[in-house]
Amino acid sequence: MSDTPGNREPAAAAAPAHRPTLAKVAELAGVSVSTASLAFSGAGPITPETRARVLDAAKELGYTGPNPLGRQLRSGRSGVVGVVVGDQLRRAFRDPVAVQVLDGLVSTLGENGLGVLLIPGIPSDDPARAVDPLVESAAMDVAVLVWGVGSDDATLAALQRRGVPVVIGEGRAVEGTPLVAIRDRAGTADVVRHLVDLGHTRVAEVSLPLDNSDRSGPIDAQRLAQVDRTPTANRLAGVRDVVEPVASWETEASLVEHGRSATLALLGSTAADGTTEAADPATRPTAVIAHSDLLAAGALLAARELGLRVPDDVSVAGFDGLDLPWLAPDVLTSVHQPLARKGSELGLAVIRQLAGETPTTVELDVELVVGTTTGPAPTT
Amino acid sequence: MSDTPGNREPAAAAAPAHRPTLAKVAELAGVSVSTASLAFSGAGPITPETRARVLDAAKELGYTGPNPLGRQLRSGRSGVVGVVVGDQLRRAFRDPVAVQVLDGLVSTLGENGLGVLLIPGIPSDDPARAVDPLVESAAMDVAVLVWGVGSDDATLAALQRRGVPVVIGEGRAVEGTPLVAIRDRAGTADVVRHLVDLGHTRVAEVSLPLDNSDRSGPIDAQRLAQVDRTPTANRLAGVRDVVEPVASWETEASLVEHGRSATLALLGSTAADGTTEAADPATRPTAVIAHSDLLAAGALLAARELGLRVPDDVSVAGFDGLDLPWLAPDVLTSVHQPLARKGSELGLAVIRQLAGETPTTVELDVELVVGTTTGPAPTT
DNA sequence: CCGTCGGATCGAATCGATTCGAGGAGGTGC
DNA sequence: GCACCTCCTCGAATCGATTCGATCCGACGG
Structure with missing residues (x-):
């Protein structure tokens, strides 16, 4: 077998495991490569005995099936x-x-x-x-x-x-x-309409990121025009299809902590000593619509921190329909999407x-x- | 080019995009395939002009580089x-x-x-x-x-x-x-020793799954012998290197909700009306060691639910060192691993x-x- | 002016399998 | 008994690139 002088074995010292090829199996089984291929792929007619002979030969050589690389090249598909x-x-x-x-x-x-x-x-x-x-x-x-x-x-x-x-x-x-x-936009409009139907007029919004700039803070008209993510754009639009939010806050990612800090900014006011407390109930938003459940969860935690009762003092709604058992006993009002x-x-x-x-x-x-x-x- | 009659084009109606091959590029550039290959791979000597000619030809044909499948087969590596x-x-x-x-x-x-x-x-x-x-x-x-x-x-x-x-x-x-x-075992022992040093003697344990049976419930000696996951085994052992827990509870997964329910079972007692309240302080565990931070977070939530103050009534420690800002203002005592x-x-x-x-x-x-x-x- | 050397290019083998058409053996029908 | 048909097996081409050794060229030194 190794009758060729000057073999192509550069430095493969501890690599005896040149895996056997279909050709070797065919040789041992005494059939052609094409027949051996048939034995494995099952495409085309083949006698059970021949098939068995090939499979036996394969087992003897430790051949575990066609090399995916060869198959892929031939088929042009990588899977x-x-x-x-x-x-x-x-x-x-x-x-x-x-x-x-x-x-x-x-x-x-x-x-x-x-x-x-x-x-x-x-x-x-x-x-x-x-x-x-x-x-x-x-x-x-x-x-x-x-x-x-x-x-x-x-x-x-x-x-x-x-x-x-x-x-x-x-x-x-x-x-x-x-x-x-x-249907982001319609779904968002649905939940906001739900809030409006409950009598809420001062609705605050916690928004998903508008682009990948990692910015966070209030969204004004100018910033609103820069939105470069379709889901965010749809949800912003869905909110505005129903009501103009009294405040809107951009977060840098859909995560609980960002929902929390955004909501602290929206519902709280910083006292002289640097601590944050709930803002004046007369002007404070009565509902928070978050673009995602994770943000909404953060909003909920923030409200609790501020000593606000949910939903008596403030309503919170999200989007996604995640299962968040650790918010117990609360269950988020949310737009469920089939993830x-x-x-x-x-x-x-x-x-x-x-x-x-x-x-x-x-x-x-x-x-x-x-x-x-x-x-x-x-x-x- | 297509001088062969009976082309191999079975039914590829809307697929004119037979991507060009290196051979076609070489042909257009007027060089051999091997030279064209050199132009792309950079291995081997090649005149800048030749290289440029090949690259131009490639651009003209819309060839965007060697087909990975061919390369993979040749090199025997899929990457x-x-x-x-x-x-x-x-x-x-x-x-x-x-x-x-x-x-x-x-x-x-x-x-x-x-x-x-x-x-x-x-x-x-x-x-x-x-x-x-x-x-x-x-x-x-x-x-x-x-x-x-x-x-x-x-x-x-x-x-x-x-x-x-x-x-x-x-x-x-x-x-x-x-x-x-x-170093699970040593790390777990460290945190348990920390608890013992603080005077805790009644330590309860919330365990990771012992196998993939999705079971949850108390772990007795018999069950302990069945552990079939090394990390779990190590942490169980680490705990026992320092103290014998007064109770140990198996969870079905490392998730907040399972930590919560396990801890409710460990620290609470079910009243006649079906509600769960904190068990007798005289016998109740004073510390909970959880095998993971997610479980520990659940334990924390459960403790809060039971009206127990942390760490005054009960101490909670975890393992992993996750960043869990939504537990604020609490910060978990935990064994940090470099994930x-x-x-x-x-x-x-x-x-x-x-x-x-x-x-x-x-x-x-x-x-x-x-x-x-x-x-x-x-x-x- | 010729031999040699080095660098660029080319030919051909190779990676491992699939597939198609051809060929051969065996069986059936007339 | 012969022709034909079916079913299985085989040979060879093919997928697309890499790589080794050979070749060819020009340049340089003697």
Whole structure:
């Protein structure tokens, strides 16, 4: 076998495990490579005996099935779907919303034999890292941009340049790519209408990030015009479809602590000694609408801290429909969105894309679920 | 070019985008394929003009670089690291501990041009799903079992059968595979010693799951013998190195709500009307040691619910060192472990494994950080 | 003026499997 | 008994790139 002088074994000292190939198995079984391939793939006719002989030979050699790399090259498919997450995983995954969507996506793709490759997105504000090796050259059949695309998305551009088909979740529609979205705007309007129906007129808003600038603070008209994330834009619009909020506060991420600090700013006033206490009940907002449940949870904690009773002194509502048992005994009033379903739909869109079907837009329904955190506006 | 009659174009109607190959580029540039390859890879000598000519030709054809599949087959490397997560992502990623480790892992691997493929593990209690397509046949250079391996791990077995090198985090050491662990046992002993030093003698324990049976309830000696997860075993042992807990409660997952219910059971007693109130201060545990911060957070909430002051009536300590700002104003006493570092070390172990180095075991240090939730045992 | 040396380019083998058309053996029908 | 048909197996091309050794060229030294 090693009759060739000058073998191509450069320095592989402790690597005796040159895995056997299909050819070796075929040789041992006394059949051709093509027949051996048939034995494994099951495509095409083959006698049970021949098949058994091949399988026996495989077992004897310790061959555990066709090398995926060879198969992939031949078929032109890698079986891998790239999922673009934020540049920091820890950030993207701290939000249960993201995790649940991803869970649905991974399950659906897994059922179809597709794997998920985590791709750190290219931060649009960092041109130095404009070439991410994974985005630029990882093998993937489709890429999923789960959390939308900005107006000037470097990752999207790179993928399109490479010719990788793209599926987008929750965001701006892009020519020729499937989109899976939810009815943010209508859902947000629903919950705000619920508040208005309860008599609330001074509604404060805790907003999702408007872009990826990590800013936080009050949103004025000028800032409002700069919004560059579709979900945020939709929810801002949904609120304003019903009422003009008396105050609106931008947060840097959908996390409990940011909801808390935003709400302290909206409902509290800083005393001379630096401590924060509840603001004047006559002017203070009577309801807080948060763009997410995590922010709403923070709002709830802030209200408790300020000594405000929920919902007697202030009503709090969120968006997402997360299960937050540690808020007990309170149950958030929230707009429930089908998170796992959103992931599944993304997965199905990927599969349709691979099948060559023409891209479609899917829009999922949401549902207002009233909990214990909203009630009639205080009469004072 | 298409002088061959009977082209191999079966039914690719709307797919004109047969991506150009290196051969086509070489042809247009008037050079050989090998030279064109050199122009892209940069390996080997090449005149700047030739290189430019190739690159121009590539641009003209819309060729965006070598097809990863071809390169992978040739090199025998896929550049992909499989990371085995629980069968349900949503479950694995609800724990910030997991997410932070994964974040460190993804960063480190990303810096080395390696991608992370999410692999749902094979549930050991479900023989029907004993063949996961991804575990069985996805292309990966190394697999990482981040959360340890059980005594009879189907996923590990499948990977070993395939000959995929494995790296293990936090668990039982396996012959010939690198391991990255932390000093659970010593760290746990440290925090328990801290409690004992404060005068606590009646210490209750809220334990991580002992196996993947989803059981919850008190742990007796018999159950204690069945533990099949190394981190849990280590922490149980660490506690017992210092004190014998007056009560120990198994949870089904490291989540706030389970910590809460366990603690209600440990510190409360159910009244005749079905409500739970604090048990007799004379016999009630004065300290709760939880195996994780999420469980400890639940314990804290439960204590508050029972009307117990922390740390005056009861001390609470955890493990992990998570940042839990929504527990404010409390700050958990906890054993901090370097989570991102653990991920990085796993990544480095992967890289060493790929470089053919011999597997080593890395054990990371932990540090007790005293917060506001532990204090002297009540004198009554 | 010729031999030699070094750098750039090319040819061909190789990675490991899939697939299609051809060929061969065995069985059936007339 | 012959022709035909079916079913299985085989050979060879192919997927797209990398890489090694060979070749070819110009330049330089003797």
